[in-house]
Amino acid sequence: MFDSSQFIGLQPMTLNLIWTSTGIPRSSKLLKPLKFPFLRLLKWDKPLHLIGRCHVKEVNHVRNLEMTEHWNQTALLVIDIQKDFIDDESPIRLKGGKDIVPNVIKAVEVARQRGILIVWVVREHDSLGRDVELFRRHLYTSGNVGPATKGNEGAELVDGLVIKEGDYKLVKTRFSAFFFTHLHSILQGAGINSLVVTGVQTPNCIRQTVFDAVALDYQHVTVLVDATAAATPDIHLANVFDMKNIGVATPTLQEWSESKA
Numbered sequence: 002m003f004d005s006s007q008f009i010g011l012q013p014m015t016l017n018l019i020w021t022s023t024g025i026p027r028s029s030k031l032l033k034p035l036k037f038p039f040l041r042l043l044k045w046d047k048p049l050h051l052i053g054r055c056h057v058k059e060v061n062h063v064r065n066l067e068m069t070e071h072w073n074q075t076a077l078l079v080i081d082i083q084k085d086f087i088d089d090e091s092p093i094r095l096k097g098g099k100d101i102v103p104n105v106i107k108a109v110e111v112a113r114q115r116g117i118l119i120v121w122v123v124r125e126h127d128s129l130g131r132d133v134e135l136f137r138r139h140l141y142t143s144g145n146v147g148p149a150t151k152g153n154e155g156a157e158l159v160d161g162l163v164i165k166e167g168d169y170k171l172v173k174t175r176f177s178a179f180f181f182t183h184l185h186s187i188l189q190g191a192g193i194n195s196l197v198v199t200g201v202q203t204p205n206c207i208r209q210t211v212f213d214a215v216a217l218d219y220q221h222v223t224v225l226v227d228a229t230a231a232a233t234p235d236i237h238l239a240n241v242f243d244m245k246n247i248g249v250a251t252p253t254l255q256e257w258s259e260s261k262a
Contacts (some may be wrong), residue, residue, distance in 0.1 A: 080200030085155030
């Protein structure tokens, strides 16, 4: 018996693909007209013939195509996972930042498997601090190497993270990855409408990037709660709460890794 419930939720183009992928002629006795009320909601105004005997694997294959299309429209932002902000030896390291590095590495691996665009968002500052926020400029006094100074080891990504061909590196000088950068145009050019955010730190660069993404109408904005960090767990959770209240998804790395979309 044909089970039409397998097709609930599929897009019209996908339903047509299921039929055309079989190569069975329209005149075949294996085809029978079926009426699906839900197709009217999808504005499907043409007669639809679906195969009476449809293998589940064929449906799953088409669902996988839809899933691939979704991931192709998604970008993973890895924000400020640099030695000056993470390593124990750094005087300005973020407490708790090192704990999330394994999860950030795993998130990058999952993104690569799914074909998701990876955007490495980093700070690279002028050696004299002329492009940093006013409250940080005292760190770039004569004779001192300020945080994330361009060309300095502290501006490098932490061990275990490597920029590969096809990734994109974006340099920012303020909290938001969108502020006075070309990130939005890069994402638009790549057909990206969904963002997944990892990195440090939650109340500053993560939060402001996320709020800007929401303001720019990205369809789906996700923050991986255990691949982001703040100075304390309380600060982290308070900011996650605020972001969740504006429609941002806040799954764990495992939940996101196991999700289908």
